Amino acid sequence: MSGLTLTRLSAEPLDPMAEWAAFEGRRTGNGAVVSFLGQVRADDGVVALTLEHYPGMTERRLEALPGAARARHGADLDLLVVHRVGRVDLGQPIVLVLAGAPHRDAAFAACRFLIDRLKAEVPFWKYVHRADGAGHWLAPPRGGAG
Amino acid sequence: MKVLYFAWVRTTIGQDAETVSPPPEVASVDDLRRWLCARGPGHAQALGEPARLRAALDQEHVGFDAPLAGAAEVAFFPPITGG
Numbered sequence: 001m002s003g004l005t006l007t008r009l010s011a012e013p014l015d016p017m018a019e020w021a022a023f024e025g026r027r028t029g030n031g032a033v034v035s036f037l038g039q040v041r042a043d044d045g046v047v048a049l050t051l052e053h054y055p056g057m058t059e060r061r062l063e064a065l066p067g068a069a070r071a072r073h074g075a076d077l078d079l080l081v082v083h084r085v086g087r088v089d090l091g092q093p094i095v096l097v098l099a100g101a102p103h104r105d106a107a108f109a110a111c112r113f114l115i116d117r118l119k120a121e122v123p124f125w126k127y128v129h130r131a132d133g134a135g136h137w138l139a140p141p142r143g144g145a146g
Numbered sequence: 147m148k149v150l151y152f153a154w155v156r157t158t159i160g161q162d163a164e165t166v167s168p169p170p171e172v173a174s175v176d177d178l179r180r181w182l183c184a185r186g187p188g189h190a191q192a193l194g195e196p197a198r199l200r201a202a203l204d205q206e207h208v209g210f211d212a213p214l215a216g217a218a219e220v221a222f223f224p225p226i227t228g229g
Contacts, residue, residue: 051228054150054152054202054205054221054223056205057202057205057206083228083229094229095228118228118229119229120226121207121226122226122228123152123223123228124226124227124228124229125152125223125224125226125227125228126227126228137153137224138227140224140225140227
């Protein structure tokens with residue numbers, strides 16, 4: 001049996017509790033949910049980020065993640081990935097991942113897998129807006145995509 | 147062939163897309179990158195250092211040695227920074 005799949009780009013503010021409620025309302029009855037919420041971090045004068053994406057490719061890469069997670073961590077996983085595009089202010093959510101599984105090990109593993117793969121494979125680029133009005137494109141950390 | 151640019155590649159070149167018709171000897175993604183560098187100083191600055199760039203062919207990640215092989219859409223962009 002295959003579980004619930006919800007993947008989406010959102011140009012509107014992301015409400016994690018509303019996303020979680022919708023996920024709970026539709027999922028297939030697993031016993032554990034692990035969440036990851038990525039937010040705009042207060043690095044050195046950052047007031048907001050703008051998330052740029054590659055229309056078409058970004059959606060396709062995002063939609064490919066749940067199948068890859070199920071192949072490794074269980075066909076019955078319930079999975080949600082919602083990622084912001086556009087401007088996101090300090091402290092606000094950028095990405096929400098929910099992984100539901102019968103037991104916690106698979107839920108933790110699937111959640112970790114999804115966010116790691118997203119960061120490595122799904123095309124997004126962050127432009128940093130600073131308090132002094134300046135800005136720059138974020139470089140990935142050494143050793144790979146951020 | 148349509149060429150797309152994202153993030154600082156886009157802002158350095160000053161456009162997000164262009165349609166080009168490279169000559170037949172432009173056979174690989176890297177050939178195309180070098181050919182595009184001749185279109186102007188913005189192109190040369192944005193596309194001059196392949197180590198700073200990634201590429202996609204018809205919306206699939208590829209290496210710079212990949213053959214163009216009739217692709218309709220090529221994209222150049224920096225390493226991704228989502229999540």
